[in-house]
Amino acid sequence: MQHLSNTIxxxxxxxNEDDLxxxxxxxxxxxxxxHIHEFLGTRTSEKWLTIAKNNLPLLMLDHANCEKKAAxxxxxxxxxxxxxxxxxxxxxxxxxxxxxxxxxxxxxxxQRGIEWSHLPAGRYAKGLLKxxxxxxxxxxxxxxxxxxxxxxxxxxxxxxxADVIDDEKLARYYKYLLKSESRHYEDxxxxxxxxxxxxxxxxxxxxxxxxxxxxxxxDDEIRFHSGIPSWV
Ligand SMILES: [Fe+2]
Ligand SMILES: [Fe+2]
Numbered sequence: 001m002q003h004l005s006n007t008i009x010x011x012x013x014x015x016n017e018d019d020l021x022x023x024x025x026x027x028x029x030x031x032x033x034x035h036i037h038e039f040l041g042t043r044t045s046e047k048w049l050t051i052a053k054n055n056l057p058l059l060m061l062d063h064a065n066c067e068k069k070a071a072x073x074x075x076x077x078x079x080x081x082x083x084x085x086x087x088x089x090x091x092x093x094x095x096x097x098x099x100x101x102x103x104x105x106x107x108x109x110x111q112r113g114i115e116w117s118h119l120p121a122g123r124y125a126k127g128l129l130k131x132x133x134x135x136x137x138x139x140x141x142x143x144x145x146x147x148x149x150x151x152x153x154x155x156x157x158x159x160x161x162a163d164v165i166d167d168e169k170l171a172r173y174y175k176y177l178l179k180s181e182s183r184h185y186e187d188x189x190x191x192x193x194x195x196x197x198x199x200x201x202x203x204x205x206x207x208x209x210x211x212x213x214x215x216x217x218x219d220d221e222i223r224f225h226s227g228i229p230s231w232v
Contacts, residue, residue, distance in 0.1 A: 020104050023176045024169035031178035033159055036152045036185065041212030044160045051222050051229045053165050057114045060170075062224045064105040065119060066154065070184075071098035073147070081140060086194060090187045097180050108173060122223035125150065127214045128207065137195050144192035145204055149211045151185035153225055 037043065052059050074091040081087050109116070128149065132142040158174040158181065165171050193200050219227030 018100060020107055020173075023104075024108075024172050028172070028175075031175070031182060033155055033178055033182055036155050036182055039152050039185070039208075040149075040156055041208040042216050044157055044215065045228050047228050047232050048222075048226065049160060049164050051232060052161060055222055056165065056167065056170070057109075057112070058119065058222065059161075059224060060105060060109050060112070060114060061117065061119050062122075064102060064109065065121070066224055067098050067102040067105055069121075069125075070150070071095045071102065074098065077143070084191075084194075087191050090191060094184055094187065097184070101177065101180075104173070108170060112167075122221050122226045123219065124214050124223065124225035128210060131207070131210055141192050141195050141200060141203060142207075144188050144195075145200065145207050148185050148188035148192065148204075149207055150225070151181050151188060153211065153215070155181040155185060157224060 071094075074095045078088055078091050078095070125146075128146045129143075132146065133139050155178055158177050162171040162174040165174075189204075192204075214225075215227055217227045218230035220230050222229055
C-alpha cells in the first residue's frame with residue numbers, strides 16, 4: 001500500500017502535515033498573526049508568561065480541556081443552528097480539527113509523563129458568556145463573536161508561549177496551531193457578520209473591552225486564558 005504511505009501513520013489516518021512527530025521534529029511553521037494582534041484589545045502580560053512557562057503541565061491539561069470544549073461548543077452550535085448551511089460546513093471542519101488537537105495534546109502529555117487530573121475551568125469563558133444576549137438572532141451573533149475572541153486569544157497565547165518556553169518540540173507544536181486557530185477566529189467572525197445586515201463592529205468592540213479586561217485584571221488562578229497572576 002505504498003501509495004497511502006503519506007496519509008497513514010501508526011496513529012491511524014492522519015495527513016502528513018498533521019502528523020505529530022513531523023510537527024514536533026521538523027515543521028517550522030510560520031503564520032502571520034499580526035491581524036490577531038490588531039483584533040485583540042491587549043497583549044499577554046510578562047507576568048502571565050513567566051508563571052505559565054513554569055507551570056506547563058497544568059497549562060497543557062487546561063489546553064487539552066480547551067480543545068475538547070471548543071469541539072463541544074461548535075457541535076452544540078451545529079445542532080442548534082441547523083438552518084445555517086455555511087455554519088454547518090465551517091464548524092464541522094472546526095470540530096474535526098479541535099478533536100485532532102485534543103488527541104495531539106493528550107499524546108504530548110503522555111510523552112511528558114503528565115497524568116490526567118480534573119482541572120476546573122477558569123473564569124474566562126464564563127466572563128464572556130455572561131454578556132451574551134438572550135434573544136435570537138442576537139444570542140447567535142454574540143456566541144459567534146465570543147468564539148472569535150476565544151480563538152484569537154488562543155492564537156496570541158500559543159505564539160507568545162512558543163517564544164519563551166524551553167520545550168522546543170512543544171514550541172513547534174504551538175506554532176503549528178496558529179494556522180488553524182487563526183482560521184477558526186476568522187470563521188467565527190465571518191459567521192457572526194453573515195447573520196446581520198448591519199455591521200457587527202459595535203458588538204465586537206464591546207466584547208473586545210470585556211475580553212481585554214479579563215486578560216489584564218488580576219486573577220487568582222493560572223489557566224490558558226487567565227488574567228494577570230495576582231500572587232506575583
Ligand atoms: Fe484547537
Ligand atoms: Fe480553534
